[in-house]
Amino acid sequence: MEETLKILVVDDDEVDRMAVRRALTKACVRMELTEVGDGNDAISALENHSYDCVLLDDCLLDQDGLNIIHKLRSSEIKVPVVILTNQGDEQIAVELMKAGATDYLSKSRVTSETLAQILRNAIRLHRAEMKAALANQQLRESHEELLQKNQELEKQRQQIQLQNLKLLEASRLKSQFLATISHELRTPMNAIIGFSQILLRPKFGQLTHQQADMVERILNNSKHLLILLNEVLDFSKLEAEQLELKPEIFDLPKVINTTVGEIRSLAEAKKLSLLVQTNLQNTLVFNDPVRVRQILLNLLSNAVKFTESGGIWVEVKEIPNQVIIIVRDTGIGISPRDFKHIFEAFRQVDQSTTRKYPGTGLGLAIINSLVRMMGGKILLESQLGVGSMFKIELPRQITSPTIAVSTPALNLDGDEIFYSAQNSHQSPSQSSKAPIGYPHIKL
Ligand code: ADP
Numbered sequence: 298m299e300e301t302l303k304i305l306v307v308d309d310d311e312v313d314r315m316a317v318r319r320a321l322t323k324a325c326v327r328m329e330l331t332e333v334g335d336g337n338d339a340i341s342a343l344e345n346h347s348y349d350c351v352l353l354d355d356c357l358l359d360q361d362g363l364n365i366i367h368k369l370r371s372s373e374i375k376v377p378v379v380i381l382t383n384q385g386d387e388q389i390a391v392e393l394m395k396a397g398a399t400d401y402l403s404k405s406r407v408t409s410e411t412l413a414q415i416l417r418n419a420i421r422l423h424r425a426e427m428k429a430a431l432a433n434q435q436l437r438e439s440h441e442e443l444l445q446k447n448q449e450l451e452k453q454r455q456q457i458q459l460q461n462l463k464l465l466e467a468s469r470l471k472s473q474f475l476a477t478i479s480h481e482l483r484t485p486m487n488a489i490i491g492f493s494q495i496l497l498r499p500k501f502g503q504l505t506h507q508q509a510d511m512v513e514r515i516l517n518n519s520k521h522l523l524i525l526l527n528e529v530l531d532f533s534k535l536e537a538e539q540l541e542l543k544p545e546i547f548d549l550p551k552v553i554n555t556t557v558g559e560i561r562s563l564a565e566a567k568k569l570s571l572l573v574q575t576n577l578q579n580t581l582v583f584n585d586p587v588r589v590r591q592i593l594l595n596l597l598s599n600a601v602k603f604t605e606s607g608g609i610w611v612e613v614k615e616i617p618n619q620v621i622i623i624v625r626d627t628g629i630g631i632s633p634r635d636f637k638h639i640f641e642a643f644r645q646v647d648q649s650t651t652r653k654y655p656g657t658g659l660g661l662a663i664i665n666s667l668v669r670m671m672g673g674k675i676l677l678e679s680q681l682g683v684g685s686m687f688k689i690e691l692p693r694q695i696t697s698p699t700i701a702v703s704t705p706a707l708n709l710d711g712d713e714i715f716y717s718a719q720n721s722h723q724s725p726s727q728s729s730k731a732p733i734g735y736p737h738i739k740l
Contacts, residue, residue, distance in 0.1 A: 299327050300327065301327045301328060301329055302326060302327065302328045302329070302349040302350065302416070302420065303328070303329045303331070303346070303347065303348045303349050304321070304326075304328050304329070304330050304331070304348060304349060304350050304351075304352065304416070305331045305332075305333065305339065305342055305343065305346075305348045305350075305351045305352070306318070306330065306331070306332045306333070306351075306352045307332075307333050307334075307335075307336070307338075307339040307351060307352065307353045307354055307357065307365070308332075308334070308352075308353075308354040308357075308381065309334045309335055309354065309357050309358045309359075310354070311334075313354065313381070313404060314332050314334075316404070316407055317352055317381070317407065317412065318330060318332070319409075320407050320408060320409045320412045320413070321409070321412060321413065321416070323409035324409035324410065324412065324413035326413050326416065331346075331348070335357055335358060335359045335360075336357050336359050336360040336364065336365050337359060337360075339351070339353070339365060340365065340368050340369075340372075343369065343372075343374050343376060344372065344374065347376075348376050349376075349377075349420050350376065350377050350378075350379060350416055350419055350420050350423075351376055351377070351378045351379070352379050352381055352412075352416070353365060353378050353379070353380055353381065353398070354380075354381050354383075355380050355381065355382045355383065355386050355389050355390060355393060355401075356383060356386065356389070361389075362380055362389070362393050362398070363389075363392060363393055363396055366378060366393055366396045366397050366398055367396065369397070370396075370397055375423075375427065376423070377399040377400075377419040377420055377422065377423035378393075378397070378398045378399055378419075379398070379399060379400050379401065379402060379415055379416060379419050380393045380394070380398050380400070380401035380402070381401070381402055381403075381404050381407070382401055382402070382403050382404065383403075383404055384403070384404075384405055386403075387401075387403070399419040399422055399423055400415050400418065400419050400422075402415050468536070469537065472533040472534075472536045472537040473533075473537070475529055475530075475532070475533035476530060476533040476534060476537065476539075478529075479526045479527075479529040479530040479533070480530060482522075482526050483523065483526050483527070483530070486519055486522055486523045486526060487523070489515065489519045490516060490519045490520060490523065493512050493513075493515045493516035493519060494516060496512045497509065497512055497513065497516070525657055528657050528659045528660065528663060529657065529659065531591075531659075531663050532642060532659045532662065532663055535663065535666045535667075540666075540670075542584070542585040542588060542670055542671065542695065543585050543587070544583055544584050544585050544695055545583070545584075545585070545586065546581055546582070546583050546740065547581070547582065547584070547586045548580050548581060549577065549580055549581070549582045549589070549613060549620060550575045550577065550580050550613060551580075552586050552589055552590050552593075553573060553575065553593060553611065553613055553622070554573060555590070556590045556593045556594050556597065557571060557573050557593075557597065557611055559594065560594065560597045560598065560601060563598075563601045564601050564608075564609060567601060567604070567605070568606070569601060569604055569606070569607065569608050569609055570607070570608030570609070571608065571609050571611075572608065572609070572610050572611070573610075573611045573612075573613075574610070574611070574612045574613070575612075575613045575614075576612070576613065576614045576615070577613060577614065577615050577620070578615065579615065579693075579740060581740045582620055582691070582693050582694070582740070583693070583694040583695060583740060584671060584691065584694075584695050585671075585695075588667050588671075589691075591663070591664075591667065592622075592664050592667055592668065592689060593611075593622060593624070595660040595661070595663065595664050596624040596664065596687050596689075597609065597611070597624060598660070599660060599661075600624055600625075600626035600628060600685070601626075602654050602656070603626065603628040603629050603654060603685070604626045604627055604628035604629070604684075605628070605629070606627070607626070607627025607628075607684070608626070608627060609624065609625065609626045609627075610623075610624070610625045610626075611623070611624055611625075612625070615693070618692060618693055618694075619673075619690055619691065619692055619693060620690075620691050620693055621688060621689065621690050621691075622688075622689045622691070623686060623687070623688045623689075624686070624687050625684065625685070625686045626684050626685055626686075627683070627684040628684055628685060629681070629682065630679045630680050630681040630682055630683050630684055630685055631646060631677070631679040631681070631685055632646070632679075632681050633679075636677055636679070639661050640661045640662060640665045640675075641662060642658065642659055642662040643657070643658040643659065643662075644658050644662075645658040664689075668689060668691070671691050671692065671695045672691075672692050672695055672696055673689060673690050673691040673692060674689075674690045675687065675688070675689055675690075676688040676689075676690070693740060694740060
């Protein structure tokens with residue numbers, strides 16, 4: 298159903314008002330028509346009621362149309378205004394439209410069709426403008442809201458950045474503290490070890506059996522403490538990115554056999570078999586032998602520590618451009634849910650203070666960082682109660698040292714954990730090219 302339009306006709310000429318009324322009635326416009334004869338009545342009607350359209354005579358007796366339009370604007374009364382001009386007043390109509398009138402029509406051309414059409418157009422246009430103004434207003438508001446949120450976010454970002462800087466500084470200080478303390482403790486520890494060894498030599502006087510036993514305990518505990526201190530020192534250096542590899546060409550099986558030899562007595566003490574199988578065409582590698590030994594020694598110490606019966610196997614083999622070191626044991630095994638954590642610093646499967654197996658929880662974190670620096674990978678397979686297998690894949694010839702990142706990339710595949718320890722992706726063809734950082738050596 299057509300809506301009823303509220304229309305205000307403002308004209309001081311009774312005849313003209315009647316002509317408008319007749320034209321609209323004839324055009325069958327559903328309307329509530331209000332008529333006023335001067336400008337003041339028009340303003341007060343508009344202030345007190347709302348209208349869909351005003352038909353305004355351009356030249357009233359008490360004031361002209363421009364004045365009325367200005368008053369409407371300053372009172373923020375929003376209504377479409379159609380100017381009804383007298384003969385020859387077109388120029389005035391144009392001025393009024395510039396001031397804000399919606400349209401104009403010469404009184405001489407008022408017919409039912411023209412008036413109804415101009416009225417409807419004016420209302421439609423006004424409503425569209427109102428809608429657009431509303432949308433604009435909403436846009437402005439949401440823009441302001443966004444600006445405010447952006448400012449808040451920026452503030453938060455700056456705070457987080459500040460906190461990050463503080464954290465980095467705290468972490469740097471912690472690493473520095475750890476490095477200093479462990480370095481300082483190593484000197485007296487070496488003295489204790491040295492003097493214990495001297496005391497045990499017969500040429501410095503015969504000790505009683507009990508005394509020798511006690512000195513041996515001092516020696517063993519000091520050696521153990523020194524290992525722990527070295528771990529903490531290495532870890533803090535790795536964290537501070539201050540640990541450097543010292544690569545050279547060396548015979549891998551030789552280092553492997555010597556390292557296995559170092560652990561043999563421990564394995565024998567637990568009645569564990571310890572077998573080495575080397576399968577290399579080319580035994581030479583370009584790497585840091587001290588760090589390769591450290592990796593293997595850590596894996597072997599763990600294997601012995603966490604194995605109560607059975608044995609430990611070390612296997613060394615090669616694939617193009619890579620050497621692979623595998624350490625298997627028949628120990629307690631590791632549950633898949635712990636795979637991820639044990640490579641993190643200070644993390645152990647059993648974190649309780651009453652745990653059966655001693656240790657700092659740094660060994661695997663150090664191995665992980667070292668293997669990363671060498672551009673290699675670690676693979677872990679394990680089953681609770683059955684045993685574990687740590688597989689280290691290393692480039693035969695390490696390239697420029699990559700920085701070790703403390704959190705390893707993880708790829709879980711069933712019971713298998715795969716540490717992508719390569720920071721720089723390297724295809725086999727790339728690795729045969731001259732390495733950046735270290736000289737190219739023909740192996
Ligand atoms: P630590 O041996 O000093 O505790 P590691 O970083 O070397 O620290 O090892 C972290 C944890 O991973 C160990 O505490 C243990 O729970 C688990 N783990 C490492 N190697 C083995 C293994 N061969 N068998 C069973 N658990 C192991």
